[in-house]
Amino acid sequence: MYYRCDFRQHGKRAVPEFDASNILRVLNYFPFINRRHVPKLKEAMKDPEWVQLFCDMSAATITQLHERQMIDLDTVWRTVSQFFHQAIQLRGFETVPDPADAFHRDREPGSRMQLLVAGTQAPVIFQSRVDRCLDVLRNIRPRKVTLTFSGANPYGNMQRLGIPGGVVTMNEAADMEIYYRQQIDQNPLPNGIEVHLHRETRSDSTLSNIDQFFEETNLDPLGNHHIVIISSLFHLPRFIDLTTARAKEKNLPISTLTFVSAEDPWRNLTEAVQQVDYLKSCMYEFFLLLYNAENLEQLFTPVQQAV
Numbered sequence: 001m002y003y004r005c006d007f008r009q010h011g012k013r014a015v016p017e018f019d020a021s022n023i024l025r026v027l028n029y030f031p032f033i034n035r036r037h038v039p040k041l042k043e044a045m046k047d048p049e050w051v052q053l054f055c056d057m058s059a060a061t062i063t064q065l066h067e068r069q070m071i072d073l074d075t076v077w078r079t080v081s082q083f084f085h086q087a088i089q090l091r092g093f094e095t096v097p098d099p100a101d102a103f104h105r106d107r108e109p110g111s112r113m114q115l116l117v118a119g120t121q122a123p124v125i126f127q128s129r130v131d132r133c134l135d136v137l138r139n140i141r142p143r144k145v146t147l148t149f150s151g152a153n154p155y156g157n158m159q160r161l162g163i164p165g166g167v168v169t170m171n172e173a174a175d176m177e178i179y180y181r182q183q184i185d186q187n188p189l190p191n192g193i194e195v196h197l198h199r200e201t202r203s204d205s206t207l208s209n210i211d212q213f214f215e216e217t218n219l220d221p222l223g224n225h226h227i228v229i230i231s232s233l234f235h236l237p238r239f240i241d242l243t244t245a246r247a248k249e250k251n252l253p254i255s256t257l258t259f260v261s262a263e264d265p266w267r268n269l270t271e272a273v274q275q276v277d278y279l280k281s282c283m284y285e286f287f288l289l290l291y292n293a294e295n296l297e298q299l300f301t302p303v304q305q306a307v
Helices: 021-026 035-044 048-067 073-089 099-106 123-140 155-161 172-186 206-217 233-250 276-290
Strands: 002-006 113-118 144-150 194-200 225-231 254-261
Touching: 035 048, 048 073, 048 276, 073 233, 073 276, 099 123, 113 123, 113 206, 123 144, 123 172, 123 225, 123 254, 123 276, 144 172, 144 206, 172 194, 194 206, 206 233, 225 233, 233 254, 233 276
Parallel strands: 113 144, 113 225, 144 194, 225 254
Antiparallel strands: 002 254
């Protein structure tokens, strides 16, 4: 799924109120989705260790219920993914039915596509992001593109946040590039696409993904750049918030900003989505987004309030 905006107009239009009623109904088996818990949960979300435990509990609950055939994981996935889809649209991004036509029609003279693929620790998830990157290149067929694989590992960020844990993938960017080259060897890109590969191996968080990307890309201040960022659907709302804030703060010469989801919220479960690591990350972003909603107290139905 492609989400696109004219960055020069971003933030200049009103957006509707956020609605999470459907997702709250589907996930009502979680005891902590309850209005009376909201104040304590909002406070607890400030503690990174508690957030990590919270997300592990959520993923384990969903997985166990699915394995015991007590819930339909496909229904959970569709509902959660549409929640993220709505969150992206509320940030001023529109879906693009024909990204190739939109890119070539709106491309300004001298513009160059800058493509960023965000890293992650789980191989099945970063492989799905690289697969979508290849889809983007084959569908849009830009003449010139700088392709950046971004990510070292989260160890430094985990240290700063005080979160214990090990590192699975030591060099996310390198592993993504290796996988990318393997896929290209098996199925080459169409002729006429000039890809300049760049490996960014210092970032250890989403914010540092963005900062290192902007720093190492060296955007021409006189240019009109089309930035395309690929990540998992659950990651995009927070990625959009951080990217747009940083780009405005630095007054970067970006004409168009496009975010591409590695998953399609309207299709069946992929292999990546069924992994526990994906569920944990998805639940992390979901609850982070939910409990930071300004109108959170109004999202709960009377039935949920009485639980």
